[in-house]
Amino acid sequence: MxxxxxxxxxxxGNDRRPAGLTQPRLLRYYEWSLAVGWTLVIxxxxxxxxxxxxxxxxxxxxxxxxxxxxxxxxxxxxxxxxGPVYVPVTKNIQPNPHLADLPERDVVTTNGRKLTxxxxxxxxxxxxDMAAQSYGVKGHITSLRPIRHENLPDAWEAATLKxxxxxxxxxxxxxxxxxxxxLRLMKPLEMEEACLKCHARQGYHVGExxxxxxxxxxMEPLWEIARHNYFLNSASFIVLWGIGLxxxxxxxxxxxxxxxxxxxxxxxxxxxxxxFLHRTDELETxxxxxxxxxxxxxxxxxxxxxxxxxxxxxxxxxxxxxxIDTCDYYTGVILDSTHEMENLITTLLKFARITRDxxxxxxxxxxxxxxxxxxxxxxxxxxxxxxxxIAADLTVNGDEALLRVVMRxxxxxxxxxxxxxxxxxxxxxxxxxxxxxxxFVRDNGIGFDSSQSDRMFEAFHRLAxxxxxxxxxxxxxxxxxxxxxxGGRISCEGEVGKGATFYFSL
Numbered sequence: 466m467x468x469x470x471x472x473x474x475x476x477x478g479n480d481r482r483p484a485g486l487t488q489p490r491l492l493r494y495y496e497w498s499l500a501v502g503w504t505l506v507i508x509x510x511x512x513x514x515x516x517x518x519x520x521x522x523x524x525x526x527x528x529x530x531x532x533x534x535x536x537x538x539x540x541x542x543x544x545x546x547x548g549p550v551y552v553p554v555t556k557n558i559q560p561n562p563h564l565a566d567l568p569e570r571d572v573v574t575t576n577g578r579k580l581t582x583x584x585x586x587x588x589x590x591x592x593x594d595m596a597a598q599s600y601g602v603k604g605h606i607t608s609l610r611p612i613r614h615e616n617l618p619d620a621w622e623a624a625t626l627k628x629x630x631x632x633x634x635x636x637x638x639x640x641x642x643x644x645x646x647x648l649r650l651m652k653p654l655e656m657e658e659a660c661l662k663c664h665a666r667q668g669y670h671v672g673e674x675x676x677x678x679x680x681x682x683x684m685e686p687l688w689e690i691a692r693h694n695y696f697l698n699s700a701s702f703i704v705l706w707g708i709g710l711x712x713x714x715x716x717x718x719x720x721x722x723x724x725x726x727x728x729x730x731x732x733x734x735x736x737x738x739x740x741f742l743h744r745t746d747e748l749e750t751x752x753x754x755x756x757x758x759x760x761x762x763x764x765x766x767x768x769x770x771x772x773x774x775x776x777x778x779x780x781x782x783x784x785x786x787x788x789i790d791t792c793d794y795y796t797g798v799i800l801d802s803t804h805e806m807e808n809l810i811t812t813l814l815k816f817a818r819i820t821r822d823x824x825x826x827x828x829x830x831x832x833x834x835x836x837x838x839x840x841x842x843x844x845x846x847x848x849x850x851x852x853x854x855i856a857a858d859l860t861v862n863g864d865e866a867l868l869r870v871v872m873r874x875x876x877x878x879x880x881x882x883x884x885x886x887x888x889x890x891x892x893x894x895x896x897x898x899x900x901x902x903x904x905f906v907r908d909n910g911i912g913f914d915s916s917q918s919d920r921m922f923e924a925f926h927r928l929a930x931x932x933x934x935x936x937x938x939x940x941x942x943x944x945x946x947x948x949x950x951x952g953g954r955i956s957c958e959g960e961v962g963k964g965a966t967f968y969f970s971l
Contacts, residue, residue, distance in 0.1 A: 492724070496717040500710055507706040511699060518695045522687040526648035527637055530680040533602055534652055537589055537678060550588070551580035558583070558591065563613065589678070601683040603647070606654070608676030621649060622679055629653040629674050639684060646684040651677045750946075773799050824864045824950060831859035831904065834872045835893045842880045851880075851889035859895055859904060861971050867947045874940040875906040875967055882910030882965070901970050909964040921957050944969075 551572060552558055560581040564570045570582045583591075593604035607618040609626050618626060625636040637650040653674045776795040783792060832855055839853045861868070876891065883889040892907045913921070922945035944967075948955045951971045959965030 492717065492721065496713060499713045503709045503713060504706065507702050507709070511702055514698045514702070515695055518691040518698075521694075522684065522691040523639060523648060526639075526682040526684055526687050527650060529602075530637065530648055530650035530682045533604065533680045533682070534650065534678055537592065537604060537680075538654075540592070541589060551582055554579045554581050603642075603681035605679040605681075606676060607679060611676070622651060622677070625651045625679075626677055629677060640681075642681060646688070647681040648684055649679060649681045651679040653677050746949075773802050824867070826862055827865055829861050829863050829865045829868050831861060831868065831872060831893070832857050834865075834869050835859075835876065838873055838876045839891075842876065846884075849884075849889060850887070851883075851891070854890075854892045854894075856894040859893070861904075863951050863971055864947075867950070871944050871947050871969070872906075874944050878940060879906055879908035879910065879965075882912075883908050884910075886910060898970075903968050903970045905966055905968045907964065907966040912959040912961045912963050912965050914961055915959060918957055918959075922955065 554560065554571075558581065560571055561583065564582060567582065572580050572582075574580065589604065589606050593606075605616075605622070607616050607622050607626070609618065609623065611617055621638075621640055625633075628636055635650065635652050637648065640647055640649050642649075654676050655674055776799050780792050780795050783795075835855045839855065843849075843851065843853075872893075876893075879891045880889070883891065886909055890909045893905070894907075895902050895904050897903070922941045945955050948969050948971070953969055953971040955967065955969040957965060957967045
């Protein structure tokens with residue numbers, strides 16, 4: 466790896482991300498993933514809350530049903546332990562036909578009021594009817610072998626009674642009764658001593674399960690409370706969901722802004738590093754050119770000065786009788802050396818100004834510039850056999866004045882180094898290399914040794930086979946400096962006696 470490439474890697478931190486593309490592509494994916502995840506969490510919590518409210522309503526109904534059951538059992542126990550209970554005969558309370566074999570079923574008070582004996586089951590039925598009318602809570606004493614036909618169990622009660630025979634002590638579930646939802650709960654009733662008065666003839670014994678007491682609690686009021694609580698909780702969850710989403714998106718926006726600032730800072734650092742490397746490149750080039758300039762001053766400028774000094778000394782030593790004619794010749798040589806020095810100094814000044822002027826980029830037609838220069842070259846040597854082929858529509862974006870200098874130097878060199886050919890052939894065109902357009906100037910001139918390609922663009926460098934051709938060695942160095950300022954590259958290839966081709970891109 467070259468020292469320059471190593472420096473670039475050091476400054477770039479081995480980061481191959483193009484400038485402006487450092488924004489994480491997965492950030493929006495993460496942002497929406499968090500939003501979806503948060504939504505799923507809230508939805509799960511809503512579902513759990515919904516199930517909890519339903520469960521709470523059922524547990525409340527189940528607790529109420531157990532309370533009613535315990536109350537009814539306590540009443541029954543009190544009733545059974547207190548002995549016979551008589552109540553007035555009314556339209557709703559008639560003598561129990563199933564107690565007709567008891568001699569004391571009906572009695573008359575001293576004031577002639579008729580009373581009838583009621584047993585615990587009858588009392589329970591009367592209480593159940595009152596509770597159903599007043600509170601909607603239904604109760605039912607039933608058995609698989611009831612004394613009264615009206616006490617036959619329904620399908621749910623029959624299944625529950627069978628479960629009691631298998632050992633169950635309580636059964637409850639939400640069922641539909643007469644088009645409404647009820648929590649039905651049923652527990653077994655065991656045969657007691659006081660119950661044998663009515664049920665001994667059915668073959669029951671004390672401790673046996675003779676039936677069950679069923680309680681049905683309406684669920685609609687409890688469902689209404691559950692829905693109300695669920696809606697309140699849902700509103701809270703929705704507010705929490707909105708706050709969470711706002712936090713996610715605001716946080717993501719802040720993170721994007723932070724990344725953007727970081728990228729801008731990173732691009733700024735990269736730009737500064739590139740400027741530093743470019744400046745380092747320029748300084749290295751300037752140092753090389755300074756070395757070459759020193760050599761030129763030491764050689765090319767000293768030679769004319771030596772000539773001038775030598776001929777001035779000859780003028781002083783010339784005899785008086787030959788002074789006029791001899792001095793005229795000597796002064797001519799001195800003037801030629803002076804013009805040579807002036808041309809060299811002017812060329813050096815122009816070369817130095819190339820890097821100081823600001824670029825003014827516009828659409829530049831290289832084909833038009835090349836045709837203009839070709840016309841001028843033809844007019845200089847109208848007798849030369851020359852074929853100049855220039856591709857059309859070679860339009861680029863750059864500084865027109867500087868690009869004209871590029872085309873002038875390349876075409877002047879091609880024209881100069883094909884001067885000794887039987888027929889001059891020069892071609893200006895474009896080709897594709899990768900994803901770039903590369904422009905070229907090709908000639909069939911004297912060419913050069915391919916081993917000299919790396920030194921072709923050094924200032925003041927002359928080809929070994931260029932003797933006999935005028936030049937200062939500044940032209941190609943000027944071309945390279947202009948192309949570099951346009952962010953492009955220039956290269957060349959050639960073969961001695963077979964011509965040369967110069968390629969450049971912008």
